[in-house]
Amino acid sequence: MNTLISFIKRKVFRINRDRWNYQYEKGLWDGLKALDELARFSVIVGYVKFLKPGQPDVLEIGCGEGLLQQRLQTQNYGRYVGTDISDLAIQKAANDAGDTKCRYLVADMDTYKPEGQFDLIIFNEVIYYSKHPLKTLQRLATFLKPGGLLIVTINDHKHSAKLWTDIKDGFPLLDETTTLTSKGTCVCKVLRGN
Numbered sequence: 511m512n513t514l515i516s517f518i519k520r521k522v523f524r525i526n527r528d529r530w531n532y533q534y535e536k537g538l539w540d541g542l543k544a545l546d547e548l549a550r551f552s553v554i555v556g557y558v559k560f561l562k563p564g565q566p567d568v569l570e571i572g573c574g575e576g577l578l579q580q581r582l583q584t585q586n587y588g589r590y591v592g593t594d595i596s597d598l599a600i601q602k603a604a605n606d607a608g609d610t611k612c613r614y615l616v617a618d619m620d621t622y623k624p625e626g627q628f629d630l631i632i633f634n635e636v637i638y639y640s641k642h643p644l645k646t647l648q649r650l651a652t653f654l655k656p657g658g659l660l661i662v663t664i665n666d667h668k669h670s671a672k673l674w675t676d677i678k679d680g681f682p683l684l685d686e687t688t689t690l691t692s693k694g695t696c697v698c699k700v701l702r703g704n
């Protein structure tokens with residue numbers, strides 16, 4: 511019965527949270543932990559440490575199972591808030607966090623209103639799941655502290671060029687890095703938020 515209800519929610523009503531929960535439950539995103547994803551995470555960790563040394567307040571949108579926070583390590587942030595639409599992913603992230611400076615929340619980026627302000631807001635392979643990517647970036651950028659930065663990664667795919675063009679019009683670029691791994695190409699951009 512539960513399987514049928516889950517199927518109807520995912521396939522008939524196309525409820526986002528149920529679709530993502532299903533994919534995490536089936537292990538379809540386990541590949542994010544693999545070696546060929548290391549470069550993508552490492553570039554973000556490098557930017558965080560270089561651009562906001564010390565203890566920045568970090569918000570990660572669409573954090574999945576918390577892989578970035580684990581790679582960043584507790585000494586490199588003052589406060590870390592990770593959000594994702596999948597409660598299954600968030601539960602796993604919270605269980606693995608082992609850190610009182612870190613908070614994980616279930617939230618849809620299209621409606622989420624953060625508490626407080628952040629030095630960095632990170633969208634790591636997630637912005638293209640927003641209904642309105644540019645609007646979402648613009649709305650969430652209002653929760654940046656003065657001088658705050660957005661870090662956005664987008665894997666190369668047929669819609670990525672258009673997405674970057676839209677984003678370019680909204681935010682000045684501070685820096686960018688392209689990584690090429692056995693899996694594919696990923697662009698990471700650091701954008702000035704205000």
Ligand SMILES: C[S@@+](CC[C@H](N)C(=O)[O-])C[C@H]1O[C@@H](n2cnc3c(N)ncnc32)[C@H](O)[C@@H]1O
Nearest residue numbers: 530542572573574594595596618619634636639
């Ligand atoms: C490709 S995964 C990337 C996960 C993580 N950022 C990483 O790189 O390991 C995309 C993530 O976006 C989340 N997501 C999709 N739509 C979302 C939404 N509307 N609001 C918040 N998170 C969303 C999914 O649950 C999933 O965890």
